[in-house]
Amino acid sequence: MTTTTLPPGPSTPRFVQAAYALTVPRRGLYQMRDRYGDAFTVNVPTFGNALIISDPAEVKQLFLASPDDVDKPDRNLGRVLGPGSMFALVGEEHRRRRKLLAPPLHGRRLAAYERIVEEETTRELATWPQDRAFATLPSMMRVTLNVILRAVFGAEGAEFSVLRGLLPRFVKLGSWLAVLPVPKAGHGRWNPWRRFLAMRAEYDAIVERLITKAERDGHLDERDDVLSLMLQSRYYDDSPMSRSDIADQLLTLLAAGHETTATTLAWAVERLRRHPAVLRSLVEEVDAGGSALLEATILEVQRTRPVVDLVGRQVKTDGFQVGRWIVPEGYVVLVGIALIHDNESVFPNARTFDPTRFLAARPDLYQWIPFGGGTRRCLGAAFAGMEMNVVLRTVLRAVTLMLTDEPGERWHSRGIANAPAKGGRTIVRRRTASRGQAHRAPS
Template identity: 40%
Template sequence: MGISATADRLPPGPRFAALQAARFARGPVAFLESMRRRYGDVFTVPFPFFERLVYLADPESIKQVFKGDPRVFHAGEGNAGPLGPVVGDRSVFVLDEDEHMRERKLLLPPFHGEAVRGYRELMAEIAAREVEHWPVGRPFALRGRTQPLTLEVILRAVFGIDDEEALAGYRALGAKLGEVSNLVVLLPALRRDLGRFSPWGRFLRVRNALDELIYGEIARRRADSDAASRDDVLSLLLQARREDGSPMTDVELRDELVTTVAAGHETTATGLAWLFERLLRHPDVEERLRASLADGDDSYLDAVVKETLRVRPVVVDVVRGLTQDTEIAEWRLPAGTYVVPAIALVHLREDVYEDAHEFRPERFLDGGAGGTYTWIPFGGGVRRCIGAAFAMEEIKVVTRTILEHARLRADRPRSERQRARHVTLVPSRGGRVVLEERLA
């Protein structure tokens, strides 16, 4: 089913698309909060290219969307626009309905909680090595350091690469792809090959070089007689079979590998940067965290991670395109409307989280907070983030390792702002810290 387009009556909201886009870019959360104050829990914001984005800030409507029929609520179609050229058209990210579920079922087992705990040691080792390179006494942006770290974790744990030279090749091409994909992701009109120096020409060249590495790796691993004894995600996917007994094709494997990098590396790195941005401005929380870890108790660490992702969600919202007219709250929304569960707004509801703007991990202790539709940093329903357990594990392991090896402080007392970077919210100064002292 495709998304058709005819509008009738939509929930209230402002006019002038370009103005709203500018306000969103300046401060996404403050902008969405002001919309909610003015128009209520369900409001429409016109953006350039997206005339009908209906934001949802109440858990009931969000529940309806997340539990809704995947034939009616399409996520892949919306994702394919910006990300299709990078992740490919067999990626779980851009598929919908039955095709999406078939692909998702293959990916879930290797990213299951039990499976990802097997990567703890690897994550800790990579983090400890990263901290060794941090300068003492000079401010630096933590996000710039957690990015290579999370990339290496994915390349080793997901791709199963352990050769230093191969890692360096992936790193270099990954960084280049990040640079050249910015423009073509934002402006589909540029997707025409006008020679090797045009944005699309440069993008294709880097992407093809990266694909060559990945297809080479897939071929090597298919031929490897030890494949069954390896525990990286690619090895598990090579052995995975659909209900009809068919294996994944090379193109599917390539697209899912690239998807994990695109969806999992900057997001996790940003989550880590936010954790320290908050923690270092709350010395009482840091003290309690250090003490609980010294006692071998992980529950407060878990609460700190959850509270970080609540008060500073990495992804501001998720989008579903309606394939047919649908009733949500008191509105009958026409097919073609995009409904947008607003992660950042649900997390700031005072009726769910008292003093919602405060960083207070205690609220997550003893299962005291964090319902399926009120704590949604990883989205929900059949589109919920496949890497959620992986990301939670990684943030916890890396946080613990950093605390064991370093005493950090924020470079300034003032909090960093939430700045929009594509669909993510990053600390405005990258989470700047000073390493005061090495601890081990």
Template identity: 55%
Template structure:
């Protein structure tokens, strides 16, 4: 398979198949509210690629094959760039989601250092502390949902990692971020209204949350700048305030606020959802749980890492990653796609490709033990220049949370059927919240 190439504007267009006799409205509603089912059915019928017409994105090509995904992720951003519209309409114009091309590359260079290398070690203690604090109140010998506790843990972790302290402002953020994330996730896949319908509408409520957030973050920024230990601080806020682009200019206050909101929202819901799926999975696979428990008593984490990789493959939380065709046309496998189309990689569908993952429906961490995943076929964080900047942080976070829980609790196994998928708009979570029963060690 060759890499994505740009074709002359006069090149003959060759599009993948589309559903026959299905009105555009039904295609859009199906994709918006039953995305997994629609993509699964269309893949079974049409194979590696098909086209739909959906709200927000208009004409869309959906690819499910890892080889086509590689073409999408390795294409030049000038030819196949940032999808439109994107999550910047929720996070703000200063978010990395809003940027493309050289501007996007400049911003990623500023965002990468806080989530790699030595900085990661500073956060491990925070993860363990927050996990112990949350699990202190867990009931014993009674089923409970893990999704909401994981949401609280990951929110507190990211708040402390970003702002480096506690206080009334962080209390305000703890109050407004969860409902903001839930609301934003649900309406992010829906068109924006043509006009303002008032403060009690979903978009009006989102605007109100944003106003409270901006007021709070501006106070935190001023406090950070006035801190006598500002130059020594290792939190993300301080690092961004001290960082500059290559020309020496700093990020603006509004850009920092938008980026921090992106990290808070995107970084906490997806990680918490994956952790809830992890508990749901291991409680139904006694042999996996037993190996994880034995390993948690040591300093090793190879099997735990393999389990995290398999959860992300087997229960993919974010199931699509999109681009927009800016070139006159692009060649994608056997297809030729014109300017103006969106191209979406169906991440979850790529993860059940039998050639890449034999017996793909089986939950089996062994497939990743001692093996690095193929980063074209295993793509829960997306790929290419727009791969999630916080992937390493999320991986560390999940590893430490699972280790801490396994060291302090015995997780009861169950023969109950696996929990069904539940759509929160952008993310997919266990329908019953990843329920488990535990007792303290």
């Protein structure tokens, strides 16, 4: 057997490490980084024995490694999203499915969804109160959910109404179950998995009806929603996706693109209210029809406030080497996203919120990694970027975000995503003919 070389880590029992990971995940990562350096080992129920890295060269090496050496962790979102989810697929089947699903989420297809995003944002903005503090996260959740239902599911009418009520509860529960061990005692009366499976059955029945309606549509090729595009897609052997795989994949797009995108938008509001120079320049650019600073701001929000802590791979061969470390088969190698985003050697003045760092050059996708990296990088990254751009542009054109001197909001774990603890609170005023002014919030 190959000799392993691993860095030190906490020696406390697994259940203690698990409790720490669930209650103070971000603080724990930084404390271990400060104690052990840019790499350390942990032992937690979700992943078991794991190596956490944040050295840029080692992160790049991991993301470029062959799927024969490392692939998705055995325990991941696939167990709540279904066997047809991109999170569950490995090897050649993952590559084939990714190639099949990429076109609907990139390039010219994105332009067809911009109108939907703007419509849903404008509708939600009409409900925002003036001169009264409120959390923006619930609003952003409604916007991104409605966008997903219209652009991805093609849902309308009765199905739209049912899914709008079902999916937030489903995703919230699934986000917690994804990071908790599956109980061995089955799905008893008080087991949350029982409730989760009941919601999944309801979701599957609705998607089955949507697929049947779509297949009966005589103009399927004229539709732009992702469901219709999936139904028309074919593998290289001309075989279609199965209905169960379509249901799993639609759910994946929802889970990966609904809560995380909404949370990033809430963080964007939280950041902009505390950086008047950035907000003022951004409003001026949006009023003039520009987009460079807006795009850079979204990148910087994702760098300074990544909503996911870790992304990882599981070692499939004994003695896999990543940088200084030789990792045994079965180990999970996790990348500390916040740790690399906070690395001064990668991003000078890393603790400073400075969107201008991304004006001159696009980020290195092995160092700026809110969407993960390599062959398993989030398939919906371009869709999420478009959606955040349109939502923020629409918000800044419609309302003035009132500045605040309050401390930045703390991180609050929602299972998978880390949200602002107060929900990205803001105070707004409707824009008038005098544009480009950011105001202090009333005391």
